[in-house]
Each structure stands twice: as C-alpha cells, then as structure tokens.
Amino acid sequence: MIRPAxxxxxxxxxxxxxxxxxLIQVIAECGADHPARPLFLAQLQAARTERTALLDSLGQPQTTLTPTNIPFPIWRFA
Structure with a gap:
C-alpha cells in the first residue's frame, strides 16, 4: 500500500x-560554561514553541515530557 505524501x-x-x-545534543556536549549556551537554550525553546504550535494546528496531542533546561549531561556523573 502506498502512503500519501x-x-x-x-x-x-x-x-x-x-x-x-x-540542539539537545549540542547543549549536552558544550558544557555549562560555554559562551553560546544561552543562545542554544533560546533556540531550543523557540523550536519547541514552534513545534507545539504546529502540533496544535494539526490537532495532534502534545507530549507530556518537556524538559525546559538541561543543566549538564547526567551520564558524566554516573
């Protein structure tokens, strides 16, 4: 069966x-003291906001897990 485009x-x-x-991968790799980190976080928030608006316009449910900040890669402290 052929799927529609x-x-x-x-x-x-x-x-x-x-x-x-x-962006999540870049933020995790750059570290907390990287000078461009605030820019990456702002871009991440903007992308999430745009995706949420697009999903709303499509009538699709949003995911419930939306972390707003990734302070550091957790696996480095394991």
Missing part, C-alpha cells in the same frame, strides 16, 4: 523535532 505542516513538525534533538 506528508503535508507541509507535517514535514515542518518533523524538521523541528530533528532541530530539537540536534
């Missing part, structure tokens, strides 16, 4: 999810 808004949701994952 995704709508433009669905593609934007997927792209924002990819951006969010990349």
């Amino acid at each position: 995704p709508r433009a808004s669905q593609v934007r949701v997927r792209d924002r999810a990819r951006d969010i994952n990349e």
Whole structure:
C-alpha cells in the first residue's frame, strides 16, 4: 500500500523535532560554561514553541515530557 505524501505542516513538525534533538545534543556536549549556551537554550525553546504550535494546528496531542533546561549531561556523573 502506498502512503500519501506528508503535508507541509507535517514535514515542518518533523524538521523541528530533528532541530530539537540536534540542539539537545549540542547543549549536552558544550558544557555549562560555554559562551553560546544561552543562545542554544533560546533556540531550543523557540523550536519547541514552534513545534507545539504546529502540533496544535494539526490537532495532534502534545507530549507530556518537556524538559525546559538541561543543566549538564547526567551520564558524566554516573
């Protein structure tokens, strides 16, 4: 069975999810004292806000887990 092509808004949701994952990885790798960390956190919040708005417009439920800050990579202290 052939799936229909995704709508433009669905593609934007997927792209924002990819951006969010990349930003989380960058923030985890840069460390708490990196000079660009506030910029990365602002970009992360903007991407999450845009993704939430897109999901709302599609009528899809949001995920309940939305961490707002990643202070440090937890695995470094394990």
